[in-house]
Amino acid sequence: MWHRVPRPEDGGVTEIIAGLSMSPPEFLSVLGAVALVVARWLPPAARPRVTIAAVAVFALSATVLGVVGIRWQLLPVLAGAAVALPFALSPLLRPLRRRPGRPAWRARWWLALPGSAACVGLIATGPVAAWAFPVPVFPEPSGSFAVGTRVVQWTDPHRPETFTADPDDRRTVVVQLWYPAQKGPAGARRAQYLGRTEQEARTVSDALARGVGLPGFLVDGVPQARTHAVFNAPVSGGDERFPVVLFSPGSGGVRTQNTAWAEELASHGYVVAALDHPYDSAAVVLDDGGTIRTATASTGDRDADEELAAGWTAVRAADLGFVLTQLESLDRAGNTDPLTGRLDTGRVAVTGHSMGGAAALQAARQDPRFDAVIDLDGYPHGPATPALHQPVLALTQAITPSTDPRFLPRLTEALALDTATSYRLTVPGAAHLTFMDGPLYLPPVPPIVGSLGRAGGPHIVAATTLAFLAATLRHAPGDLAGALSAYGNLSVHHPDGRP
Structure with a gap:
């Protein structure tokens, strides 16, 4: 089997044999x-x-x-x-x-x-x-829309940057948007993976490798990859307004870590806004070319680390709320942005992987503008109150003896207190990195990326979240529990306590 993989050096493509990469x-x-x-x-x-x-x-x-x-x-x-x-x-x-x-x-x-x-x-x-260690090959989005992408940088003038000592420093976030776009010519240059430029992609790739203790050269094929989105492509024609999905990456993760998932959602008519969290994400390249590297590190003490994680989660939750405010402003009449009038900020889901999933839960507790929550194998750091009032989908790997014994009770507590119906789907064969792009380019070792194959994990994450978003944001008719249970072991938490 052959795939075509874009190469950044010439903007063209090089065919590869899929089995051997x-x-x-x-x-x-x-x-x-x-x-x-x-x-x-x-x-x-x-x-x-x-x-x-x-x-x-x-x-x-x-x-x-x-x-x-x-x-x-x-x-x-x-x-x-x-x-x-x-x-x-x-x-x-x-x-x-x-x-x-x-x-x-x-x-x-x-x-x-x-x-x-x-x-x-x-x-x-x-x-x-x-x-x-292949050059990742991204799955072709299955929706009817082409996919465009762009990167924006926003500064919150009302929130000081708590990771620095400068009292005048204000919190800045970098956000990548994936959106339904007009179909372009067949030879349109595809977006670089991990960054706007090859240099940014290599900076981010090296930082991610260092974060997990790998030499950067082992994953040097990752920044060579290109995705299916086109940078700054024209927004899809018509006047349809698209539901919005915000995404927070895992600890040390980056905004692009779930690109395959984001492109799939955008091809089905959603606008995805994925955040880089400065001083938490592995490397954040700003508009001026400066790079902010991670400043978060665990201590090895479980209680101390839980307190630190709760604080970092709170910062992320505030970032998510701020970005939603910026998107609302961008959508208002009077702006000249291509997405003005096309964002349905009355239908918004907040999602995240790992610590990003915890941040999504906290953001939803604090902000009623979020209508649904998706937690991708995220430990619920921070307080369990107030209760959630939005439907939640929690995707998890199988619980094993090595799983933190506090994980399942805390997640179950959060879902049981929810005043809306919530779902926990345990995906057989999944590992923690199954819920991101990792299976596309990391060694296919089950403890690392699960046993679902290169594209199996991204497919399941996209299919289940699309079913959940269709039911909660678009109120599409159908049996959501039945659709989800096809992918794993499903537990449904009803607000009235019935099984």
Whole structure:
């Protein structure tokens, strides 16, 4: 199976083989390198032709890669080929150097076999590394709208920045909007993943890698990816007003961490506003080019960390309320913004992943403008009161002995106190990072990203949240509980206490 992956260097696309996450030149370089090793073991009559063909294929593919850029995953392939090349060419060149009458010397098989095996092992490391750390391929949005995106920066003049000592510093947030757009030309340049520019994407990618203790080069394919949205695309025609969905990322997460989900929602007629929370998000690149890095860190003491997390959650909740106010202002008549008059701020959901889910719950408690809440595997930090009055969808991974024993009781308490019907859906095979873009580019190891495959997690998150939003914001008829239960184990909390 083949996919087309945009490359930022030329604004074009490079096809890749989906199973191996390798482009045709990369795949050919692997085949050429393997052929160089195998040629030594072929019958003498076939050996010269195979060797010459292998050298030609490898040289051509390596030249192409040198032009478009070589990923680190291909370095073992190049090294293995470099070791095998002299031994592959030697039998072809030896007759030119051998004296007449002297027999040709060739290494015994038991001497050559370990070297050949070592070269094949080295070459095989390349495809394995490319499979484990691919350039992410984003699912094609399934809705009827094309998707546009843009980034805005807003400063709250009434709220001091609590992470700095400057009394004049005011809280600033960076927000990325995904919205229904007009369909553009087939060759329209797609938006960079993780940033407005390649430099911003690499800054964010490196910060995310450092946050989880990985060397930045391991995920250097992530900032190469492009999504399905088009920056600053014209808003979809007509006068339809679109419901609004706000999103807060996980601790150390960034506004783009759920891009696949945001694009899917926008293609179905929602405007998604995802926040960077400065000093909490891994790296926030401001309009002036300055970068704010995370200043939050746990202490290792459970009670102290819970108090810190509750404070950070409160800041995030205030950010969410502020952004909704800005969106209301943007929508008012008299503005010249392309989204003016197109935002239905009377139908708003607040969502978040991990700590962002906790922030969504707190924002909904404090602000009745939020009509629905989605918590993506978020521990409910902060107070459980006042009670929620909005329908809630909580998606969680399976509860295991390693799960914080306080998680399920606190989440159950929040849902049980809700005066609206709420839902907890436990997704089999999910891990904490299943609920973001992580499965698209991290090693497919179940404890890290779950066992649902590269696209399985993003698909389930999008399908369940779309069903929930259709029922709560658009009041679409249908059996919401039945639709949700198709994806996992569902618990429904009714406001009258009935099961």
